[in-house]
Amino acid sequence: IRIIQCFEATRQRCCRLEQDGRQAREQLARVEAERAALEVKLKHARNQVEVEMNKRHRAEAELEKQERKLQLVLEVLMREPWGSGEQCSILSALVGRRFGAALAPGRRSSTVDESCQSLLSHSDISYDRTEDDVVRH
Numbered sequence: 001i002r003i004i005q006c007f008e009a010t011r012q013r014c015c016r017l018e019q020d021g022r023q024a025r026e027q028l029a030r031v032e033a034e035r036a037a038l039e040v041k042l043k044h045a046r047n048q049v050e051v052e053m054n055k056r057h058r059a060e061a062e063l064e065k066q067e068r069k070l071q072l073v074l075e076v077l078m079r080e081p082w083g084s085g086e087q088c089s090i091l092s093a094l095v096g097r098r099f100g101a102a103l104a105p106g107r108r109s110s111t112v113d114e115s116c117q118s119l120l121s122h123s124d125i126s127y128d129r130t131e132d133d134v135v136r137h
Helices: 002-079 085-099 129-133
Strands: none
């Protein structure tokens, strides 16, 4: 009877371990599926960041190009002989008030809200893709 009781206790332990193993495999499958979904989201997010960074670079280059053109136009206008001192002072005031800030070197568009610039600056973003190449077992 004692041997049968020991066998029965061992059988019950084996059944519990088998059930625990099945639950662990199910949980592992769920976690791996979630990880795969998160990896896809990460890949899409990285691609979107890259696209947006490229757009920003193009926009900044275009802005600089337009500002150089504006600077040249204003320089030509300032050199033009004006009929009266009043016209020249109006142009100077216009240049100082409207375009003076726009012509400052390295300045960014005042219409862009850059309160989060330190968080979103493209120069601060770096990718460590070594984690993407993790060997799967």
